[in-house]
Amino acid sequence: MGGDTIIGKTHKGVIVTLDERISKLRLAYPLNSKHKDGVSAAISTLLRPVKGFVYSITYDNGKEFSGHEQVNKSINCKSYFAKPYHSWERGQNENANGLLRQYFPKTMSLVNVACNEVKIAVNKLNSRPRKCLGFKTPYQVFFERTGIDARQLGVVRL
Structure with a gap:
């Protein structure tokens, strides 16, 4: 899995994104802030139904992912972090974020995205x-x- 966030116009609302590497499956969910506790709880909740298939998650170096140990304990996986300014190490996730930006452009506030x-x-x-x-x-x-059936996994709201 690869994890990242898409930040809206006001830098308050975010969409946390996860991508499964083999199937290219995208999971995403909106949060009103990118605080580490909310992000960690949401990732754990979203991945709990598939925790037997998640072995590792590679994040960028954002501080919103500093609660990665909580996720590791919750779903029994390992966390890795890409090198700073090496977005190509998570190319699939960055590409999928670009596709999601078709629906949520940078000029759009993500604070109250449904x-x-x-x-x-x-x-x-x-x-x-x-x-x-x-x-x-x-x-x-x-x-x-x-x-x-991954159609049931796509989005959660905490």
């Missing part, structure tokens, strides 16, 4: 067939690997 808005955007991204997946969708590949 869960349903994020869920619709994530569903559209995860329903796109991808050449790198043999023209299957991330939902299909994730289901084939895990037997879990």
Whole structure:
């Protein structure tokens, strides 16, 4: 998994994003602040149903991910951090953030983004067939690997 945040116009509301590396599955959820406790609790809640399939999470070096040890204990995984200013180490996550920006541009405030808005955007991204997946969708590949219907995992609101 790779983890990152998308920050809105006012630098208060955020969308926390996670990407599964093999299936390219995108998970995202809105928070009103990027405080480490909220981010950690949300990641743990979101990944708990699939914790047997999550072995590691690679984050950027933002302080919102300083609660990574709480996530590690909750879902029994390891945390890694990309080198500062080396966004290409998490290229898939950065690319997927760019795709999500089609729905939530930088000029938009994310303070009160509705869960349903994020869920619709994530569903559209995860329903796109991808050449790198043999023209299957991330939902299909994730289901084939895990037997879990990922459409139920996409968004949580704490």
